[in-house]
Amino acid sequence: MKKQAPPSLMEKMGRFIQPWALFVGVALGFVGLVLAGRWADKRDIYAGVPRFHPLISTDGSVYPTLGHLQQHVRANASRRKILVLVGGNSILLGVGQPVESLWTKDLQKQLGKEFRVVNLAFRGAEPVEMGAIVAETLREEYPRMIYIANGRVDSFTTPVGNPNFYGYLYWQARAAGQLLDDAHRESVALDSLNHPDEKTRQQFSEIFMRGFVDARLHTSSFWNWVGQEALFTVWNVLVNPPQDFWKPRKLFKDFEPDPLSDPGRWQRTDLEREAAIVRGESERTFKDTPEGGFIPDPLEWTFRENTARSCFPPEVLPRTLYVLSHNAPAIVKRLSERDQERYRAQYSMGRERLARVFSVIVFGENLESDDYFSDRTHFTRLAAPLMAKEVAAKVREMSISLGYLPK
């Protein structure tokens, strides 16, 4: 007679497990964390943070949610104040400025108690991303608000942002139903989801799903909170020492060094490469003439102006301030005299054309090398108060014209 084999561990466990209790547990566990995510979304997990340094932004595998960014604004700005919401990229984030010399701190001092400045700039973010989305979704809570963005004259591409980097917040806000109705933006969003190129279509489909999951199931809200407060679960190359990757991100400080403590920093910069980028930007908008001069390309400028206008819902434009900043003189001086002239003409026309869309200031025309980090665009602590002063003057002017302040 054949001897029966003893039951395996899985069989033993299977006999012990009550299927109905298991399914109830799965449902309770999942729904419990969805509710916990809703709760976490209403907390300012970035309390006391003056800017989003690399370990609490995408560089550090943290993708702040719309809810957390909104809570950060609410925690830092009373609705009785005029909210100055700083978006844009690393220039407005203050890369090149140690946290104690951050330009938005100077901006707050310049503007005084009637205003509240919140820095929601992120490295590499486009003007329509991150801070712009938060500003749009908080429009009713903060009727007196000015949104500041920055970039080049050609920084406007699509109103839905880049699906690979910061576009995720647009799709999250869209899934949450918190955006203004904007027929043009919606048509771009739908076109993106039906894009003829399969790879692009897939990227947008993924980010659409991601937005839905984050907005409805609060997955990032909960796990970002866990990562900030208790335990970070994703390994990241920027954490030093690497074995500390699991430590809660609230323990990591803003480690932006002061570039002015390194006087040899410009020697390591490829000035020719940077100058070629600057030259290329102005060549795209001012074409050569057979006589050796240059003229603005009317189609290109009209395209840029119209693209900038169509990237924002119309209601947002009057309270948007765009900062066009000059490149470092160490780089501009490497251009030929003719190219320098074309470079200046590009800024002049950029100011004129973009000012038809929203308020614009051009900053940094007469700065010196020490006002810049060791690249063409970022400012050191020496330029921070200068930028704050110019931006503050424009913000005050806008506040009067928008009726936020008496004339």
Place this chain on the structure above:
Amino acid sequence: MRRWIQHTVSVVLSLALGLVIGAFFHYVLYRLSLPIKPFVYVAF
């Protein structure tokens, strides 16, 4: 009596295992939404 205790323990452990699986499923959705490589800023 012993059978009743065994049943209760079985229900509690099944429920606990379910809670862990549910939480894990929530975490998997979070991890799936993260890009494989983080967007590390170089220069713009």
